[in-house]
Amino acid sequence: MVIVMMGSFYFLPFTFYLLPFTFYLFTFLPFSFLPFNFLTFNFLAFSFLAFIFLAQHGPRAFPTWPREPDIDVVRKLAVSCLPTNVFTHAEVTLFAQGAFHRLYCVSSNLTAAKYLMRVALPVDPFYKTESEVATIEYVRKHSTMSVPRIISYTSSASNELGFEWILMEKLDGVPLNDVWDAMPFNSKVDLTVKFAGFMKQLQACKFPLLGNLYFADVWDQAGYTPVR
Numbered sequence: 001m002v003i004v005m006m007g008s009f010y011f012l013p014f015t016f017y018l019l020p021f022t023f024y025l026f027t028f029l030p031f032s033f034l035p036f037n038f039l040t041f042n043f044l045a046f047s048f049l050a051f052i053f054l055a056q057h058g059p060r061a062f063p064t065w066p067r068e069p070d071i072d073v074v075r076k077l078a079v080s081c082l083p084t085n086v087f088t089h090a091e092v093t094l095f096a097q098g099a100f101h102r103l104y105c106v107s108s109n110l111t112a113a114k115y116l117m118r119v120a121l122p123v124d125p126f127y128k129t130e131s132e133v134a135t136i137e138y139v140r141k142h143s144t145m146s147v148p149r150i151i152s153y154t155s156s157a158s159n160e161l162g163f164e165w166i167l168m169e170k171l172d173g174v175p176l177n178d179v180w181d182a183m184p185f186n187s188k189v190d191l192t193v194k195f196a197g198f199m200k201q202l203q204a205c206k207f208p209l210l211g212n213l214y215f216a217d218v219w220d221q222a223g224y225t226p227v228r
Contacts (some may be wrong), residue, residue, distance in 0.1 A: 129155040
């Protein structure tokens with residue numbers, strides 16, 4: 001698979017502009033006993049940037065949905081992408097929600113398979129959805145992690161729903177936080193070792209550039225030359 005990579009570290013230069021200010025804070029404030037290192041610089045610098053951003057934008061700094069996605073349209077779009085003989089009378093329910101996304105579970109009493117429709121607030125139109133889909137596909141092909149298969153998606157809000165969305169398989173599982181305390185010690189060790197193996201697989205993926213992943217067929221829209 002050919003992937004396009006583009007830089008996306010918009011705030012990084014500001015960190016260096018704020019280093020003198022950060023040094024002043026670190027030297028004279030009461031918590032100056034903290035370890036003096038580059039991470040401390042970045043933490044304080046980005047904290048200062050966040051403060052300035054909130055001061056300038058106020059409540060507008062937090063994401064707000066212009067309207068809630070129409071669940072009937074969600075169902076219509078999902079059914080159009082799935083086998084009609086199974087999902088014609090699909091049930092769609094709100095699965096989870098956050099600041100930037102609404103997740104809807106698509107199920108049918110004719111099959112055990114379930115799907116998630118992930119509707120996104122247009123925080124970074126086109127780029128966010130395109131990069132998320134390409135990254136998921138890349139991880140699927142370059143690791144043994146359980147990664148949902150993407151059924152369909154649109155990276156434009158110019159559709160019947162009015163939002164960008166991704167339709168993907170729903171993987172079975174429970175939040176680790178819900179079961180960790182009750183897990184036997186050996187199970188925790190096995191899980192940790194397995195997780196470390198996944199991280200090793202991802203670390204083995206080398207890229208010549210920093211930034212986001214995109215499919216090569218949208219490189220002209222992303223504005224960067226493909227890197228093979």
